[in-house]
Amino acid sequence: MGNSLNVLMLLTDGYGGAGGIAKFNRDFLQALDGCSAVARVHAFPRLIAMAIPESIPERVVYDRAAARGRVAFIRRLVGYVCRGHRPQLVVCGHLHLLPAAWLLARVCRAKLALIVHGIEAWTPSRKLLVKRLARLIDCGLVVSRYSAARFASWSGVPLERLFVLPNCVDLQRFLPLTREPNLIARYGLQGSTVLLTVGRLASAERYKGFDQVIELMPRLVERFPSLKYLVVGGGDDRGRLEKKAKELGVSGNVVFAGQIPEAEKVAHYNLADAFVMPSTGEGFGIVLIEAAACGLPVIGSRADGSREALLDGRLGRLVDPKSPSELYAAIVDALQSPGERRRIDDVETFGSARFQERVEGWLTQLIGSPVTTQLSS
Template sequence: MGTTFLAAVTDAFGAYGGIAQYNRDFLTAAATHPAIDRVEIFPRLAPEPPVTIPQGLTVHRPSHNKLIYGLRTAVAAAIGRPGLVYNGHIYHGPLSAKLEQLSGGRMISQLHGTEVWQPLAPPVLSALDRSALVLCVSEDTRRRYRAQSQRRDDNTHIVPNTVGPHFSPAPREGAREKFGLGDRTTLLTVARLDPREEGYKGHGRVLRALPGLLDADPSTLYLIAGVGPDRARLETLVSEMGLTPHVRFLGKVPFGDLADLYRAADLFVMPSTGEGFGIVFLEAMAAGTPALGLAVGGAPDALDGLGEAVSEDAFAGHLPKAVATARGMSTDARKDLAKRTQERFGFAAFSARVHEALDRVL
């Protein structure tokens, strides 16, 4: 008889966003470990009914009410006696610690990045420190947690994000025609328009560098995909800089069109100062599009050996070189980039990392 894995998550199947995606990927991979019999998933949120549930997973109905959620998971832990408890978000840590006690199992906690960039509350840090394993998406995340941890031995294991097979290279002509790009040099950012720290995703940094690119190539176009409250500020900045003909706000791009959008771009650029990892870098490169980011946070883990990560000070000066290199990149070179990205971050590699991590606690 194998181990039961109880997963307390904010969201997973039927939800959107990077954390939900990671939970889906991790739990799907965990269910294929030979020592795990079944995975019981208890989400707080699920905006839409899950379309398909992989074999080995049971997804319980969401519980928005904290008290009801706590009671349901506690009953599952006490009766089901799972051998593993998955703490899918640090704010579930205190609850997950109680579930661990009720079940007599071992706790695995997940860290995505920026949640450990600030001092952690004692109950949250205590839950992490008592975890048998703390999964980190990047070396930066691991380092930041270890700097706060009171635990002497290292309970961390790095399991970076994965990228799905949907993001793959394909003929670019159709993709560029789809978005009406012609032969224009095209830069792309796919990210939430987040106003924190005057837009930490880096849209403004690209806009301020755009006039220099236009001096060299007046056809240059910057595509901004994503939604969020920072759009008004960015639109004002574009207007004030006289860049309206050279910037397009695409809003939310349907998932089915996203791979083509990456393929259509010459260069994916996101000079963000707040990435725990940066899965969009993987999506772009898996589609064959070179990527440029900042050497900040977890982005270097995603870009190392595949894309480029430069300092904040060097970004504006390096961008024209990156654009020129991307424009000259051959079809074969783009296919090779996609192949190397899938080899390192595809689901097969991700599953192997998950199994390696689980081997430490099973």
């Protein structure tokens, strides 16, 4: 299979972005670059929030000008087609970009793949056009079986057309390491037992479980007087969570780190004695496997895609996120018997090499299937 496939990808963010979706998109573009069948990938991001520290893969053209607003995004896509580019595959990185992706796929007579992450695709889209177009994709790339089932239940896309592609972690980078003294000093963690959650603090995403952990802090501090709950991530819900911690009398034990540079992420995981995210709306939960790769005891939810990230309990303890007693018991168990941090071998299931193999397998399978993006009557 020679280098003959040209790919067009529409994405919310990737390089210069933060969060799980941006991380997935970077990994996916890197994997496409490593596929022998791919000649070129043109990627059009809607947003570039920060400077791009890493190098862009050689066969990826990352159109930074597309991220200068909605009008610029549309103009760059129109210009791409007008210059004569005709990709054989259009990848839609988010459900909300589907109308533009479907139109481009039809104009170019290309196959259309949709990436499905989590809660945004679990219920029917409120946008009628998106809802109608969802069933016309050639295939879906879905981060978990849980998200696949939820998406298939309303979209009309058969499960056989959905390929599960879980998130991945760089196992050469995310490792158990000693605590960095400068970070201990930054957050006042000297002599502290540290419980950690990493995630966006967005008022629209209150499903990550920050509230549940903060509400348990008074009891946890009674049990572990030196306990600090380190919350890593930024967002518009931080003020409300800070107020809650103050009202509960644990503001001195809850540390809000804010958004951190990607380069500091591994060091922040290694500050912790345990990681917790009792979520109810995660499609997968990349932070769970990053924490596991750093050798932390991990507590996650059995109510969403986190269950698959933790391999049904092999990489961490699963709890009912709506049961405070169960969550409390899991945290106590993790903190009272920390032991030496070590990585569980099963985390290799989500290594970058396995991700590359999965993308290549999916691409090989897709190339041999017929195009279905034409709008039926």
